[in-house]
Amino acid sequence: MALTLYVDTERWRAHQQSVLQQFPGIVPVCKGNGYGFGHERLAEEATRFGSDVLAVGTTYEAARTKDFFSGDLLVLTPYRRNEEPVPLPDRVIRSVSSVEGVGLMRGARVVIEVMSSMKRHGVTPEDLGKLHAAIDEVRLEGFAIHLPLDRTDGSDAVDEVIGWMDRLRAARLPLHTMFVSHLHAEEFARLQQQFPQTRFRARIGTRLWLGDHAATEYRGAVLDVTPVAKGDRFGYRQQRAAGDGWLAVVAGGTSHGVGLESPKALQGMTSRAKGVARAGLATVNRNLSPFLWGGKQRWFAEPPHMQVSILFVPDDAPEPKVGEELVAQLRHTTTAVDRTVDR
Structure with missing residues (x-):
């Protein structure tokens, strides 16, 4: 006899489809314990609905998940100097959050995280002028911004992203792809409409897998x-x-x-x-x-x-x-x- 997770599979997958429709180009997130379902199960679900990228939390998770998912794997934890090397295939994309980190990832596929109002990690506006030489040495997959869940000060999430888009454009940095987190569907649509030359990709975990309680x-x-x-x-x-x-x-x-x-x-x-x-x-x-x-x-x-x-x-x-x-x-x-x- 066991502790069991029962899944109404049809309803669960119907909810997934509703989220996919709201966020075209979604990057499903599978990190930690796989939101209670496990990495293998969520990798199978991402494959089932045709995702080309799956986001994981760490390099260790990428190593465990690579055998379950054949597309690209985006590691969300930023690269750090002297971190333990983990053997990973070329289809793994690393996040970086500093100019130094970009410089240390020569030849690798990277996503550069910018500092949001979360104030967790990311390059700052003052760093942007130093990125030009650094990005020539990597395969840049895009920039990313991780936004807070709540905005008790009444600020607007879209305005925060637009501010960074303007800074990146002023610094003449490539804006072909921007990965975003914690946006509502209407906010995501507003950004895509305002910047049609940039592909916005929403990294979503909780809402995708656990949105229908x-x-x-x-x-x-x-x-x-x-x-x-x-x-x-x-x-x-x-x-x-x-x-x-x-x-x-x-x-x-x-x-x-x-x-x-x-x-x-x-x-x-x-x-x-x-x-x-x-x-x-x-x-x-x-x-x-x-x-x-x-x-x-x-x-x-x-x-x-x-x-x-x-x-x-x-x-x-x-x-x-x-x-x-x-x-x-x-x-x-x-x-x-x-x-x-x-x-």
């Missing part, structure tokens, strides 16, 4: 069910049961990503209040699990184990049975399942 569902199988009375001791730490009910052992533990959570950027008083409440409950060993049963999110009885989680199900809920499955609300990018089932 109803197309996928995680479920953990019930492995064991043990009745408990209030005060009974149980588990590794021999805590006492909070009431009468059942301890349900469910497939899915820390090795799957269950119980792991990345920090959240909280905005507004409501989300902050909820965060404080969750932290307060955690101090008394009250932690909500991602598993739902009887229409409610159930509490961990104790911290999740490596491959299973133990939940407390109170006696006012239906008794879970071995072999039944509990829906789990898990984050795709941090979850590793035992199996994926298409249906």
Whole structure:
């Protein structure tokens, strides 16, 4: 019995097609854990809808993915001096984010990242005059800009891209291709219309693979069910049961990503209040699990184990049975399942 990712394949692929239509020339992104599907599966999907380029996060991911995808592979992490060499085919394109990086990639296929308001990495406006000599030594595939997801200052994403297009043009640098990230479909269309001589290519991962939440569902199988009375001791730490009910052992533990959570950027008083409440409950060993049963999110009885989680199900809920499955609300990018089932 397993932690399973169920995929409504027809619906999932229909969503992919809707994104492809909105972003002609899309560059699908397959990085990290493959958005919960794995690199091999997403490489197969990209091949299925005819993509000529697949973006991956690192050179190590490119090495793993090259046998699953026959087109070009774009590595999103910029090249750095003295990085560990990874044997890669010529169809791999490297990102670079500095004049020095361009100079070190002599003869290679490169995409030059420019510094956006993300302020993560990229060449600056002051660097542009130094790029002319450097790009003569590489095979330039285009420039790229990685934009922020939110714009709390009210600024416009299209204006930011236009600003860089104007700078690159003023520096007499080639503008045949511009790779962009985190644009809405209408913003992407506006840019393509304003700069018809440049091919814009949207690098998209989350929206492409995870944009239709109803197309996928995680479920953990019930492995064991043990009745408990209030005060009974149980588990590794021999805590006492909070009431009468059942301890349900469910497939899915820390090795799957269950119980792991990345920090959240909280905005507004409501989300902050909820965060404080969750932290307060955690101090008394009250932690909500991602598993739902009887229409409610159930509490961990104790911290999740490596491959299973133990939940407390109170006696006012239906008794879970071995072999039944509990829906789990898990984050795709941090979850590793035992199996994926298409249906």
